[in-house]
Amino acid sequence: MAEAGRHRRGGLYFEDFEIGVVIEHRLTRTVTQMDNMLFSNMTLNPQPLHIDAHFCATETEWGRPLMNSLFTLGLMIGISVNDTTVGTTIGNLGMTDVTFPAPLFEGDTINCTTEIVAKRESRSRPDAGIVDFHHRAYKQDGTLVAQCRRQAFMRKRPTGDAA
Numbered sequence: 001m002a003e004a005g006r007h008r009r010g011g012l013y014f015e016d017f018e019i020g021v022v023i024e025h026r027l028t029r030t031v032t033q034m035d036n037m038l039f040s041n042m043t044l045n046p047q048p049l050h051i052d053a054h055f056c057a058t059e060t061e062w063g064r065p066l067m068n069s070l071f072t073l074g075l076m077i078g079i080s081v082n083d084t085t086v087g088t089t090i091g092n093l094g095m096t097d098v099t100f101p102a103p104l105f106e107g108d109t110i111n112c113t114t115e116i117v118a119k120r121e122s123r124s125r126p127d128a129g130i131v132d133f134h135h136r137a138y139k140q141d142g143t144l145v146a147q148c149r150r151q152a153f154m155r156k157r158p159t160g161d162a163a
Helices: 033-042 053-059 069-084
Strands: 022-030 089-099 109-121 128-139 144-155
Touching: 022 069, 033 069, 069 089, 069 109, 069 128, 069 144
Parallel strands: none
Antiparallel strands: 022 109, 089 144, 109 128, 128 144
């Protein structure tokens, strides 16, 4: 059963987002070697920094493979979906200010937050608006490992739906 005011799949509508609110997402995820290998191979990324343990042990300062940063970015945003946009996103408009301030390794567990930093009604579609999210991912010790600002094109609540 859907919470009152949410889309039946659980997402929030444009009107529901309040600037300044920080959402602490319930889902967490321990990242694995398999995640790193599959993602790197699916995206045709042969970077040994992600897929070659011997290279990392002998030729890098880390001594072990780093998690693929695009996997980390996707996971961070994906973790946010259940609490924010599932069923209510029309599409992503862009991601900016993407940074990875600390390394993420296999075995680390990430948790994420999303801050609502801005929103405006669409100029071209009266049934939609644009929401700016600031996503942050932290590993188990509280170290910030990824962040980005994302703009999403969001549905407004259908006419006749009460909050």
